[in-house]
Each structure stands twice: as C-alpha cells, then as structure tokens.
Amino acid sequence: MKVSNIQKGLLVRTMICAVSLAAACFFEASLNVQAAPRAQETGERVTVVIDPGHGGDNEGTLEGITKEKEMTMVTALAMYEELTKYDNVDVYLTHTDDVSMSLADRAQFAAERNADFLFSIHYNASVDHDLFGSEVWISSVQPYNAYGYQFGWEQMQQMKEMGLFLRGVKTKLKDNGDDYYGIIRESTARGIPSAIIEHCHVDEGRDIPYCQTEEDWKRFGREDALSVAKYFGLSDADTGVDYSAEADALPEVSLQSILPATIRDKTEPDICLLSLLSADYDTGEVTLEVTGTDYDCPMMYYDYSTDGGRTYSELQPWPDLDIMSGTYPDTFTFSLNFTKGEQPVITVRGYNQADLFTESASITFDKPFVDQEKAAKEALEASLAAEEAASLENASKDSTSDSIITMADAAGNNGIFQVLNDKKQVNFGVFLIICGILAALLLVIFLLYQIQLSRHKKRRRRNHNKNQNRNQSRNVSGDRSRHPR
Ligand SMILES: [Zn+2]
Missing domain, CATH: 2.60.40.10 (Immunoglobulins)
Known part of the structure; x- marks a missing residue:
C-alpha cells in the first residue's frame, strides 16, 4: 500500500x-x-418531417455493417410508418429515394410544409472507434434550444430503456457562434425546431449489437416515433393509446437563454x-x-x-x-x-x-x-518432488519394518493370514539368488585352490628329484673346467 x-x-x-x-x-x-408542460405550442394537428440522414453521394459513415445512408432510410421509413398510426399528426419524409439532397433543401422542404419539427436520423462513428452511446444534437438558439431539449429528454428515455448508454442532449457551435450542424442551422434559419438523433455508434463493441440488422434499424425508428408521440402528446383512437399526459411531464425549460445543460x-x-x-x-x-x-x-x-x-x-x-x-x-x-x-x-x-x-x-x-502461472507451476513441481521424496522414504521404511501384515480371515475362519507384500517377495528372491551365486563362487574358489595345491605339491616333488640329478652332473663338469685342453 x-x-x-x-x-x-x-x-x-x-x-x-x-x-x-x-x-x-x-x-x-x-x-x-421538474415535470413541466411542453414549451412548444402547436395547433390541434402537428406536422412532423423526418429526414433520413445522408443519401446519394453522401453515404454517411462507412464504419458499420453497411452505409449509414441505408440504415437511416430503413429507420426513417419505420418511424414514418409508426408515426402515421396516430390520429393528430401529418408526417413527411424529406426523401425516400437514394438521392443527394442539400441540408438547405431538407430544411426548406420542412418549411414549405409548415413543419412543427424536423427530425434528422443518423448513426454515429468516432475517429478512434472508442466512443459509445446515444445522443441528440439541438439548436443553441431559443426557443428551438428549449424545444429541442424537451424532445431530446424524451428520446433519451427511450434509448435508456433500450439499454443504450446516454451521451445527452447537446449543442455544438462553430467558432463564429453559429450552430455547427448544417441541418440545425438551416432549420433554425427557417423557424423550424430540429434535432439530430444519433442513435448509437456503429463502430464500438458495446453499441454494435444494437445496429446489426434491418430489424434493429426499424426498431430505432419505432422508438423515435414513440419519443415524438410522447413529446407532442399524440393519441390513437383505434388502439386507445393517448400520450397527451406525457406532453405535460417534460423537463422544465427556460425560453430566455440557452439551457446550461446543453452548452458544450x-x-x-x-x-x-x-x-x-x-x-x-x-x-x-x-x-x-x-x-x-x-x-x-x-x-x-x-x-x-x-x-x-x-x-x-x-x-x-x-x-x-x-x-x-x-x-x-x-x-x-x-x-x-x-x-x-x-x-x-x-x-x-x-x-x-x-x-x-x-x-x-x-x-x-x-x-x-x-506471476501466478509461474508460481502455480513451481508449487506443483515442489509438491511432486516432496511426494516423491516421501514415497522413497516410505519404501525404505517398509523394507526394514515387519513385512508381515496380519488380517482377519474374510471367510470367517479364525485363522490368520500372513500376507507378504510383493516388493518384499521380490527382495527376498533377489537375496536368495545373490546368496546362491556367492556360494557357487566360494565353491569354485575352493576347488581351484585345491587343484592349485595338489599341483604345487607334485611340482615340489619333481624339483627335488631334479636338483639331486643336477648336483651329480655339476661335479663332473667342474672337473673339466679345472683341467682345460
Ligand atoms: Zn450521419
């Protein structure tokens, strides 16, 4: 520590x-x-414009399973389909074909339909592929900032229910103080509240499971529609669904200046x-x-x-x-x-x-x-060595101790079995063989010794006789040497 x-x-x-x-x-x-009513006032019916992000040459991020423009279109169409089920809403898509469309044209499309809100549908990716979570970008200009924040708060609730990490409802500004994102800038310029929905990051492990299939992209569309329905308090007489109370349970906002929570x-x-x-x-x-x-x-x-x-x-x-x-x-x-x-x-x-x-x-x-692996290996080796040493010690103890184990006759006889263990039988056998070899060797040595002894005696006898003969002949030659010719 x-x-x-x-x-x-x-x-x-x-x-x-x-x-x-x-x-x-x-x-x-x-x-x-604090629960508060929706700050944005609308007529009996609301007009919603859904803008599938990108299209044509502008493909969006390519980091996901497919091009972003394909994902946003599937999501936007599902959102459209879901939203049109409600009674008090008119819904438009900025485009349904894979076409390039300027951000100004998209905002203009919404302005021409007197839209109450423009929702731009997107999927995210980060430079280092490390960011994850869902976020909503809104205008820094009031009252669009307040409207955007209340919608974004509703959207975050849906994304949270799906299990996504939340990155919040935010603004991003250019150096000159204008909104950074063109679709927001263009919408605000035309008096249209707008929000960019960045559902999740297509290039990060924790978000990827949310955006792998067409069904995933459709699900996001249905969730977006639910956020919009709750924000505007939409209802459907056929199914009895009525979110009008939800529109009174939004976070409190001030329309005077940009909400501090949304400042980047x-x-x-x-x-x-x-x-x-x-x-x-x-x-x-x-x-x-x-x-x-x-x-x-x-x-x-x-x-x-x-x-x-x-x-x-x-x-x-x-x-x-x-x-x-x-x-x-x-x-x-x-x-x-x-x-x-x-x-x-x-x-x-x-x-x-x-x-x-x-x-x-x-x-x-x-x-x-x-190093746990190394330590475990060393501990195993040490215990094996200790086991081996212990078994050797036991073996030597066994060979010197009484090798007879007595046990009761399992058949119920009162006799006592003498059980020799295998090792001792082997040891005794070896002992007998060695004794036999030693006895045989001793016998051979004894016999050899006897043979040598008898030979030696014969030789001595023969030498004795030879010496007698040699003494006799030496006397003759000695005479010869003393008398040269
Ligand atoms: Zn995008």
Whole structure:
C-alpha cells in the first residue's frame, strides 16, 4: 500500500468535496428535472418531417455493417410508418429515394410544409472507434434550444430503456457562434425546431449489437416515433393509446437563454486524481480510487493505463452517471488484477460530456506482482518432488519394518493370514539368488585352490628329484673346467 498516494488522496478529497458541492449546486439549479408542460405550442394537428440522414453521394459513415445512408432510410421509413398510426399528426419524409439532397433543401422542404419539427436520423462513428452511446444534437438558439431539449429528454428515455448508454442532449457551435450542424442551422434559419438523433455508434463493441440488422434499424425508428408521440402528446383512437399526459411531464425549460445543460464544454475536466487503496501482492488485486470533477458538465467516461500511459483500456462509463440530471459521483473505486508478474504504472483519464479528458498522476509499485502461472507451476513441481521424496522414504521404511501384515480371515475362519507384500517377495528372491551365486563362487574358489595345491605339491616333488640329478652332473663338469685342453 502506498501511504503517500492515500494521503494525497485524502488531502485533495476535502478540496474536491467543496468543489463538487458547488458543481452539484450548479447542476441542481440547471438540470434537475421538474415535470413541466411542453414549451412548444402547436395547433390541434402537428406536422412532423423526418429526414433520413445522408443519401446519394453522401453515404454517411462507412464504419458499420453497411452505409449509414441505408440504415437511416430503413429507420426513417419505420418511424414514418409508426408515426402515421396516430390520429393528430401529418408526417413527411424529406426523401425516400437514394438521392443527394442539400441540408438547405431538407430544411426548406420542412418549411414549405409548415413543419412543427424536423427530425434528422443518423448513426454515429468516432475517429478512434472508442466512443459509445446515444445522443441528440439541438439548436443553441431559443426557443428551438428549449424545444429541442424537451424532445431530446424524451428520446433519451427511450434509448435508456433500450439499454443504450446516454451521451445527452447537446449543442455544438462553430467558432463564429453559429450552430455547427448544417441541418440545425438551416432549420433554425427557417423557424423550424430540429434535432439530430444519433442513435448509437456503429463502430464500438458495446453499441454494435444494437445496429446489426434491418430489424434493429426499424426498431430505432419505432422508438423515435414513440419519443415524438410522447413529446407532442399524440393519441390513437383505434388502439386507445393517448400520450397527451406525457406532453405535460417534460423537463422544465427556460425560453430566455440557452439551457446550461446543453452548452458544450470547451475545457478538460478540472480534477482527475487516482489513489491506491490496496495492493495484494499474493492475489494481484489492486483497488484504486478515482476522483474526477468538471465544473461545467458531467463526467462521462474514464479509462486507465497500466503501462504509464502508452496504451489505455477501452472507455468505461463513469459509474452511476445520470447524464440527464447531470449527477454523478465524483469519487468511485475500481479494481485491477495483475497476475503475470507485472510491475504496473497506473494512470487514469476522466472524460467529460464533451469527450475531453484530464489524466491523473501515475501510481507506481516497489516490486512486481506474483506471476501466478509461474508460481502455480513451481508449487506443483515442489509438491511432486516432496511426494516423491516421501514415497522413497516410505519404501525404505517398509523394507526394514515387519513385512508381515496380519488380517482377519474374510471367510470367517479364525485363522490368520500372513500376507507378504510383493516388493518384499521380490527382495527376498533377489537375496536368495545373490546368496546362491556367492556360494557357487566360494565353491569354485575352493576347488581351484585345491587343484592349485595338489599341483604345487607334485611340482615340489619333481624339483627335488631334479636338483639331486643336477648336483651329480655339476661335479663332473667342474672337473673339466679345472683341467682345460
Ligand atoms: Zn450521419
């Protein structure tokens, strides 16, 4: 455990409490959802224009299973079909063929039909293929900002029910302060409220299951229609469906100035801290605490690195985030496991709603974690060696101990069996063979010795006789030498 990091964490936490309290107050004031009637006034019937995003040469993102323009058309047609079931609505599509159509022409199409709203249908993809979730883009200009926010809030409820991560209802501006997205700019210029519905990201693992098949794209269309029906309080006498009460249960909005919740933050999160709560070198489990805050908008994602920032995990949703109320915990814990002998350098990045991040300082460790696989292998080898040693010891004990095991006669006789175990029978047999060989050797040696002894005696006798003869002949020759010729 790194005391220094924990102390650091405790020190800053007090400061952050004050900061996040201020941030919470800001969100409470600006975002807390109070049930309110729809701000947009309409006649008895409403006119809705659905704009399938892209078309013709403008194919949209190509990162998904097919071209975005094909997906948006399927979704828009399903939305049209669903929406036309309601009594008090007229529905139009900006185009139904695969044609290039300028954004101005689409907005003009809506203006010419006196549309109450233009909904532009899209699917998303990100440069690094790492973002996921559903979002709605709206105008920064009032009253369209307020109308857009109330519709977007309804749309987010539908996307949340589908299980999608929510990225919120937002504005994006150009440097000159105009709305960034052309369809919104063109619609606002013609007095038409508008919203871009970015259903999900076609290039991210967590969103992909939502947009793989034509049925998936149709489902989005039906969900969009439901959001619109609820926003406008539509009803259908045939089925008895009536959403008029829903149109009175929208979030409270002000028509005076742009809603703070929809303003895109241009700065990184103000605080992102990482502290180590515990590190277990035996199990490899490390528990970390993240503290992150942005004074302007909610925190949305985090990711972490275990190699000092060279590579990062996939983005994780900020735990317990409620993007529509703007509430999120500024502190949470998460655990990592190091089981391969790593000596990690851990950093975390906290992302705000504008996908901007702040990186924490790094947490380092004095020694590497245990390589669990290697340790398990070594433990297995050690236990096998110990087992082998124990069995050898037992074997030697057995050979010296009494080899007779007595046991009761299973047949009920009172006699006692003497059971010799196999090993001892083998040992006794070997002993007998060795004794036999030794006896045979001794016999052979004894016989050889006897033969040698008898030969030696004969030789000695023969030599004795020879010596007698030699002495006699030496006397004769000696005479000869003393008398040369
Ligand atoms: Zn698009």
